[in-house]
Amino acid sequence: MEDVKMICGLEIHVQIDTKSKLFCRCPTNYKDVEPNTNICPICTGMPGAKPMPVNKKAVDVALMVAKMLNCEIVLNKDIYFQRKHYDYPDLPNGYQRTSTPIGVNGNFLGIGIEEIHLEEDPGQYNPSLGLVDFNRCGTPLIEIVTKPDIRSPEEARKFLKNLLTLFRYxxxxxxxxxxxxxxxxxxxxxGKKGNRVEIKNVNSIKGVYKVLKYELIRQKNIMKRGGEVKRETRAFLESQMITKAMRSKETAEDYRYIPDPDVQPIVIDEDWVKKIEQEMPETPLEKKRRFIEEYKVDEKDAEVLTADLDLAEFFEKVVKLTNDSKLAVVWVKNELVRSLNYHKLDLYECGVKPEHIAELIELIKKKVISEKIAKELVDEIVKNRGEKTPKEIVKEKNLTVIEDESYLIKAVEEAIKNNPSAVEDYLSGKKEALNFLMGQVMRITKGRAEPRKVIQLLKEKLDKK
Ligand SMILES: [Zn+2]
Known part of the structure; x- marks a missing residue:
């Protein structure tokens, strides 16, 4: 029997969305601007340029992330910025500044968090053109280092997905x-332990998943043949979905860390943490618990709703407008999401507003439209990107529930007449035949009949037989 166990830890870097860089006041926007315009002597490492004190907002965010990941905050102690030396054209200083830990010993989804610290982003180098753009240089990054607690590619994917949701919150x-x-x-x-391999700079959740899948097989095949997995740093070639050993120059382990004498260490005290705690938004878990308690949403629904902040907020607005959390679950979590998936649209870009769904729910409750029509209306609203309200579409397409009983009776009689075998089945005790007949009535009335009324009329007619 083959027994393979995966041991995986991640180092995750994400940019912090501050207006200015970590050690100077240059804007952090590097995407929609000309190369080398958001730069100054500090972030381009000019001789003699001294860094400004660390951007406090970036520290605030690092503290929030540390709290959200249940870390212990490193309190009342100097937190240094260290110089991590390496040579690459995107790094004008010749070193990258990286802080000592701000939070340690955290835990998220059962995965241990080793530490959280701040770093500055390097610039962008285009090796094929030999051009460097320093606009990104000095943009604050947060780095989260997990413990080697991840046991499968799926677990890594789930962890990262939830981490990004947390960041959205x-x-x-x-x-x-x-x-x-x-x-x-x-x-x-x-039972035999293999060597550790590091794959650098994977830039998507899908990439991480593919890397782990690939490495699991690669390392297993080496060990199966009695070989030894080389301890090395590898690169991920996204186009081929494989990893490849990097040139030794890029794998140099010795970064010659030294504390940066130009940057004042930061000290975090209890008051700072208290202030951050007051500013922190609700976590996904807190929101989930609140939905269950406040709106009596069942756990599974609450899980789905809060996994996406846009969806959670949309749902909550619909509840506020309709005062009906039960129908809000049905028409937001089930029907709207179904339609968005079908049309491959995201909630925030689809144009549908909570007011639309609230209006739809009102139409259902007042029995102006049937549920079947309501489902079609959801598609209609999504398709026209919220340009028309449910009421407008109902009026325009004449979708209101048929009030005229004689018309309904005619439809029921037609369905009975055209489907003798279903009628026979029903009369011989097969109750599900009634659903089929109802479907026929719905077809005849183009979905505008009230199902309960149809069932009642069908039974009245059939029981006379
Ligand atoms: Zn600058």
């Missing part, structure tokens, strides 16, 4: 687009 971090993950993985094959 927090609101001060840039998303997956700025994420870079260093993946550490080794395996235990039939």
């Amino acid at each position: 927090l609101g001060y971090l840039r998303g997956e687009g700025t994420m870079r993950v260093d993946v550490n993985i080794s395996i235990e094959y039939n």
Whole structure:
């Protein structure tokens, strides 16, 4: 029997969304601007340029992340910025500044958090053109180092997904687009421990998942043949979905860390932490618990709703407007999400507003439209990107529930007449035949009949037979 155990830890870097850089006041916008315009002597490492005191907002965010990941805060102690030396064209100083830990010993989804610290981003180098853009240089990053607690590619994916959701809740971090993950993985094959391999700079959740899948097989195949996995740093080639050993120059272990004498250490005291705690938004878990308690949403629904902040907020607005959390779950979590998935749209870009769904729920409750029509209306609203309200569409397409009983009776009679075998089935005790007949009535009335009324009329007619 083959026994393979994966041991994986992640180092996750995400940009912090501050207005200015970590050690100077240059804007952190580097995407929609000309190369080398948001720069100054400090972030381009000019001789004699001294860094400004560390951007306090970035420390605030690091503290929030540390609290959200249940870390112990490093209190009343100097937190230094160290120089991490390496040579690359995107790094004008010749070193990157990285802080000693701000939070340690955390835990998130059962995965231990080793530490959290701050770093500055390097610039961007284009090796094929030989051009460097320093706009990104000095943008604050947070680095989260997990303990080697991850046991499968799926677990890594789940962890990162939930981490990004947490960042969305927090609101001060840039998303997956700025994420870079260093993946550490080794395996235990039939009880024998293999060497650790590091895969640098994977920039998406999907990438991390693919890297782990690939490395699991690669390392297993080496050990299966009695070989030894080389302890090395590898790169992820996204186009081929494989990893490849990096040139030794880029794997140099010795960064010659020294504390940066130009940067004042920071000291975090209890008052600072208290202030941060007061400013912190609700976590996904807190929101989930509140939904269960306040709105009597069942646990599974609450889980789905709070896994996406946009969805959670949308749902809550619909509840506030309708005072009906039960129907809000049905029409937001089930129907709206179904329609968005079908049309491959995101909630925030689809144009549908909580007011639309609230109006739809009102139409259902007042029995102006049937549920079947309401489902079609959801698609209609999504399709026209919220330009028309449910009421407008109902009026325009004449979708109101048929009040005229004689018309309904005619439809019921037609369904009975056209489906003798279903009628026979029903009369011989097969009750599900009634659903089929109701479907026929719905087809005839184009979904505008009230199902309960149809059932009642069908039974009256059939029981006379
Ligand atoms: Zn600058």
